[in-house]
Amino acid sequence: MKLETGEVLQHIAISPELFGEGITVINQQIVELTWKAQAGFVYDQTTFRRIRTFNYKGEGWGSPTMVLRFI
Numbered sequence: 001m002k003l004e005t006g007e008v009l010q011h012i013a014i015s016p017e018l019f020g021e022g023i024t025v026i027n028q029q030i031v032e033l034t035w036k037a038q039a040g041f042v043y044d045q046t047t048f049r050r051i052r053t054f055n056y057k058g059e060g061w062g063s064p065t066m067v068l069r070f071i
Contacts, residue, residue, distance in 0.1 A: 012048050014041070021059075035059055 001008055012032070014020055019035040029051065030043040036059055042051045 010048055012043060012050075 012030075014032070014034075018037050018039065021033045021035040023030055023032045025031075025045055028045045030045055030048070032041045032043070033056075034040065038055050038057060038059075040054045040056055042054070043049060044051055
């Protein structure tokens with residue numbers, strides 16, 4: 001996103017059944033959590049290409065950084 005204008009430069013679409021709850025960047029990878037689906041996604045920070053999917057217990061309203069301890 002361009003901070004000056006708010007223009008979206010690149011985005012990742014997820015399935016409409018999922019609710020993207022939070023993201024964080026770790027080691028040049030974007031980690032995204034869903035709210036109730038107990039699914040997470042890891043993307044390449046530059047290309048936004050999905051690298052992998054993982055599952056976790058609970059709801060994704062917590063910090064995605066915390067989930068990394070369990071994957």
